[in-house]
Amino acid sequence: MGSRASSLLREEDIEEIKKETGFSHSQITRLYSRFHSLDKGENGALSREDFQRIPELAINPLGDRIINAFFPEGEDQVNFRGFMRTLAHFRPVEDNEKNKDPTAEPLNSRNNKLLFAFRLYDLDRDDKISRDELLQVLRMMVGVNISDEQLGSIADRTIQEADTNGDMSISFSEFIKVLEKVDVEQKMSIRFLH
Amino acid sequence: MEGSYWDLVLLVMEVWLFVVLGLIVLPAMFGVSLGFTDLYIKVLVKILEVNNTLIQTSRIIERNDDSMEEQIVELRRSHPKFHSVGDFTLCDAFYFCKKGIESIVDDEVTQRFTSEELVSWNLLTRTNINFHYISVRVTIIWGLGLFIRYCILLPLRVTLAAIGLSWLVIGTTLVGLLPNSNVKNWLSDVIHMTCYRICARGLSARIRYHSKENRPKKGGICVANHTSPIDIVILANDGCYAMVGQIHGGLMGVIQRSMVRSCPHVWFERSEMKDRHAVAKRLKDHIADKSKQPILIFPEGTCINNTSVMMFKKGSFEIGGTIYPVAIKYDPQFGDAFWNSGKYNMVSYLLRMMTSWAIVCNVWYLPPMSIQDGEDAVHFANRVKSAIALQGGLMDLSWDGGLKREKVKQSFKEEQQKMYSSMIVGQD
Numbered sequence: 001m002g003s004r005a006s007s008l009l010r011e012e013d014i015e016e017i018k019k020e021t022g023f024s025h026s027q028i029t030r031l032y033s034r035f036h037s038l039d040k041g042e043n044g045a046l047s048r049e050d051f052q053r054i055p056e057l058a059i060n061p062l063g064d065r066i067i068n069a070f071f072p073e074g075e076d077q078v079n080f081r082g083f084m085r086t087l088a089h090f091r092p093v094e095d096n097e098k099n100k101d102p103t104a105e106p107l108n109s110r111n112n113k114l115l116f117a118f119r120l121y122d123l124d125r126d127d128k129i130s131r132d133e134l135l136q137v138l139r140m141m142v143g144v145n146i147s148d149e150q151l152g153s154i155a156d157r158t159i160q161e162a163d164t165n166g167d168m169s170i171s172f173s174e175f176i177k178v179l180e181k182v183d184v185e186q187k188m189s190i191r192f193l194h
Numbered sequence: 195m196e197g198s199y200w201d202l203v204l205l206v207m208e209v210w211l212f213v214v215l216g217l218i219v220l221p222a223m224f225g226v227s228l229g230f231t232d233l234y235i236k237v238l239v240k241i242l243e244v245n246n247t248l249i250q251t252s253r254i255i256e257r258n259d260d261s262m263e264e265q266i267v268e269l270r271r272s273h274p275k276f277h278s279v280g281d282f283t284l285c286d287a288f289y290f291c292k293k294g295i296e297s298i299v300d301d302e303v304t305q306r307f308t309s310e311e312l313v314s315w316n317l318l319t320r321t322n323i324n325f326h327y328i329s330v331r332v333t334i335i336w337g338l339g340l341f342i343r344y345c346i347l348l349p350l351r352v353t354l355a356a357i358g359l360s361w362l363v364i365g366t367t368l369v370g371l372l373p374n375s376n377v378k379n380w381l382s383d384v385i386h387m388t389c390y391r392i393c394a395r396g397l398s399a400r401i402r403y404h405s406k407e408n409r410p411k412k413g414g415i416c417v418a419n420h421t422s423p424i425d426i427v428i429l430a431n432d433g434c435y436a437m438v439g440q441i442h443g444g445l446m447g448v449i450q451r452s453m454v455r456s457c458p459h460v461w462f463e464r465s466e467m468k469d470r471h472a473v474a475k476r477l478k479d480h481i482a483d484k485s486k487q488p489i490l491i492f493p494e495g496t497c498i499n500n501t502s503v504m505m506f507k508k509g510s511f512e513i514g515g516t517i518y519p520v521a522i523k524y525d526p527q528f529g530d531a532f533w534n535s536g537k538y539n540m541v542s543y544l545l546r547m548m549t550s551w552a553i554v555c556n557v558w559y560l561p562p563m564s565i566q567d568g569e570d571a572v573h574f575a576n577r578v579k580s581a582i583a584l585q586g587g588l589m590d591l592s593w594d595g596g597l598k599r600e601k602v603k604q605s606f607k608e609e610q611q612k613m614y615s616s617m618i619v620g621q622d
Contacts, residue, residue, distance in 0.1 A: 027254075030254050031254065031299070034300070037304070037305075037308065051298065052601075053304065054297055054298065054301050054303070054304060055301070055303045055304075055593060055597050055602040055606075056293075057297045057298060057301070058602045058607070059602055059604070059606040059607040060290055060293060060294045060297070060607070060610070061290055061607060061610055061611050061614065062287060062290040062291060062294060063294055063607075066290075066294035066295065066298075087295065087299065090292070090295050117284075117285075117287060117288055117291060120287055120291060121284075121287070137287065141287070141290065141611065141614050142611055142614060142615040142618065143607070143608055143611030143612065143615065144611075145611060145612050145616075146615050146618065150619065154282045154618065158282060158283075158284065162284070170284075175284065178284060179284060179285055182269065182285050184288075187268075187269055187285070187288045187289075188291065188292060189292075190255050190292065190295060190296055190299065191255055191256040192255055192299075193253060193254060193256060
């Protein structure tokens with residue numbers, strides 16, 4: 001007797017993930033069940049197709065970018081550790097009270113949440129959102145409903161408002177500045193139960 | 195020595211058959227219950243209650259179900275250049291991002307194609323996904339249960355099923371030889387009904403029918419939510435229906451071909467099913483003939499795990515005729531009736547059915563519905579679906595059951611893009 005899912009996850013692994021991400025023991029086992037149910041190939045790792053099989057994600061305009069965020073540079077598979085590491089960005093900040101480790105910045109800090117969002121735009125990871133990159137994301141979100149010219153002027157206006165050093169692109173610090181009043185902690189957090 | 199050994203075996207088999215036939219098959223055929231199943235269920239409930247071993251459930255996350263517009267306006271509220279519509283802000287992406295991550299952790303659809311998780315363990319290994327060793331006593335009872343289910347109940351049930359199906363094939367073939375008459379129809383009904391009753395015993399099924407006054411009548415279409423092939427046995431225990439479906443090969447095909455000899459069922463060749471007009475015509479012709487039994491259709495088109503009702507295909511609702519909606523809800527405590535056709539083939543599925551404790555379910559006959567003036571088939575289908583979901587305590591979803599195997603339509607993404615665009619440029 002024993003279950004197929006949780007027998008593959010050892011206690012040491014759970015402890016390590018707990019330290020790294022801040023999720024509780026029960027949250028980790030529940031998320032492992034979910035990971036396992038998405039893993040159709042049953043090889044301990046998720047591919048992009050596994051994510052695409054979720055209908056709500058497949059119809060999300062930014063679906064591909066979100067899926068991309070799970071996969072490290074150039075890789076096609078994400079294991080459970082990587083899965084949890086990415087999800088950890090969305091833990092609410094108040095849950096950190098118990099785990100005060102001053103040395104490491106937690107994955108779900110305001111800064112890291114903003115960095116996650118920044119990377120949705122910054123596809124080539126050069127720490128700048130160029131006009132083209134911004135246009136790409138805009139196009140994904142609006143589909144065919146807005147013309148190229150209109151979209152272009154929206155992109156120009158956005159860059160103009162955010163760009164303080166005149167290099168016609170948005171750096172991470174400029175990104176943070178523009179959004180400094182937005183409640184990032186709440187908007188980029190998911191309420192994980194128990 | 196050899197001789198007496200075989201004599202003994204034969205004797206045991208004779209006694210066995212006598213017990214089965216006398217105590218189970220015969221009463222079943224006459225619709226009489228000797229009360230064994232009810233007693234068995236009572237005992238089971240007692241045992242499971244006493245050994246209430248809770249395993250975790252509840253959702254993983256709490257989702258935000260506000261509309262796109264509400265959530266994006268909220269997002270932009272604290273932005274320095276706040277316009278509620280007619281502008282784009284960098285934080286708009288947060289909405290899609292959060293929605294996406296939420297769906298990765300917990301989505302509404304993929305869970306419908308696997309078995310429902312239970313609140314407390316019912317002593318079947320298969321339902322214990324997150325097993326933790328609980329106690330010696332529970333393990334002993336589990337072991338005992340295993341022995342009873344596999345060594346006593348399973349052979350009994352297989353025998354019953356075999357008897358039931360052979361009776362169906364032989365009986366319908368014989369009746370099929372008769373000339374068309376009222377007697378033939380009556381005999382056909384009897385044969386079908388008794389066979390399904392035997393099969394129901396073969397699953398230790400305890401079925402409760404509600405609102406029998408709304409039972410489907412001839413010339414109508416009976417429509418129900420689909421969880422497993424056993425749905426047919428459940429419904430046919432209380433009425434005679436004309437089945438609709440694709441004709442198969444093998445044993446299934448034999449049964450189908452003999453059934454249709456005694457009364458009209460609607461079987462299609464695989465190629466015919468692609469032609470929607472031909473299908474619709476045959477169904478129309480069937481219900482036009484008021485002497486034929488009501489058609490039984492499962493508009494979801496595939497098996498769902500009995501926690502929700504998914505999109506009803508409009509085909510059955512375009513034919514005309516009166517729709518008799520039926521809601522079927524299984525009690526998962528005694529056995530999981532859902533057929534996960536991707537994971538199990540028919541044989542392993544039936545084996546799992548026959549080694550469960552029992553199949554306990556409720557059937558509600560809902561008042562008949564017809565298409566209203568100015569209503570289109572899709573709207574009518576949704577109306578019927580909601581009625582069934584409400585009665586059965588199931589979640590009413592618009593997602594297509596076909597998502598079990600196919601990709602979702604991109605038109606849903608386009609809808610979202612359109613909605614978002616109107617927020618950026620404002621209404622035209």
